[in-house]
Amino acid sequence: MAPRTILGTAKIPNDGGELELTQRDNEFSIHLKGLRGELMNSRMHSSELALAELGCAGLKKTEDAKVLVGGMGMGFTLAAALKATSQSAQVVVAELVPEVIEWNKGPLGECAGRPLNDPRTKVALGDVAALFKAQKATYHAVLLDVDNGPEGFTHLDNDSLYSDDSLQAIRQTLFPNGMLAIWSAWSDPKFIKQLKKAHFKVQTQTVRAHKGKGSRHTIYLAKKI
Template sequence: MPTADRHTAHSPVTLDRREGPYGEVVLRERGDDFEIIANGCFLMDTADGRSERLLIDAALAALPAGRPDPAVLIGGLGVGFSLSHAAAEPRWGRIAVVEREQAIIDWHRGGPLARITGAALADPRTEILATDLVAYLRTTTDRYDALCLDIDNGPDWTVTDDNTSLYSPAGLADCRERLNPGGVLAVWSAQPSADFEQALRNAGFSWVRTEEVHVARGVPDVVHLALRSA
């Protein structure tokens, strides 16, 4: 969820505001871009989708060569860059997206964000799962070749307090269990975290590494990567 250097030339216009089970979520338009705000916290906008695309590309590149039709789970629909990028790649098989905010799903299905994800949502490989990611990982029996997670501003900066459990030993164990052998976990973050890298190793993941996406100011956005051993 990149905190891009947002231009102030245009004042934001609120397109929709909803109260849901996790608090307030707002869709704003600023010039040519959209912004999503949750409980007063800026989550993401459409100004620059490089890191969301890296999340998908890095996961696919990390998979063992020759794996047919790998299944990917995207945690967080957001502004839709990750989904659209995955759907544009014919090598992916099933593309499942977990999103707990019904408002965000509505904004993509016939709302203002449909211009970003309309084609991806029409792709027969795509499935939207309207549920909480943490609960889904804990209870589902489905397995994936890649988990691409982008529901917070990073392991050290969560949108809601209950999301912290995703990055706990139990949460990472759930992630590992949901991966097929040789599968990859990719986690977006607004800043690097050596502590999270160590937590991944402690949870039994291998090939732990971090890829950076440089931004105009401040620390780079990153994608944390780790593999479930075959």
């Protein structure tokens, strides 16, 4: 087996630890250094695609659709959001770690077909939470995959992203019938209750990690009502 090559490392803001990008043949991995584990592997991305396919369902016919993707990772969700929307759409990708964007401009970008090169993509560097302070309807869909689920993993500050106040703030940035879609490694009935309390109509979908096989992931689909 070919050895793994380290292509880059990056500090996560606010002492959140360090990310490392590695490559073995045409397989890329982004993991949290130390014992915290793998964040993303290029071989397994079916549920990252499903996040955008389900979250943007029906937007292909919407003129000037605006979608927010948080965060970039390997760009699969961003690429699927671009595919699910029309030529007049704009897809904003918020990414906390600047190097992740740089990695996607290099060899890693091939994995998802270089979605950063699409003129409809706009990069917002920084914490996606900052974009929810707008308190104004801006997006038709918000697609969140910044962690293992509604619990901080990459970035402990992300816990507050799933608080009641934050869910209300996210709701305000959605147009009526807008969709908040959240990727999670598990299903949590408490979080479903919390979304309902924040006046979302909630459904969940179980999706497999890789072409109908592998781990079962959950996509929370919370519609603004």
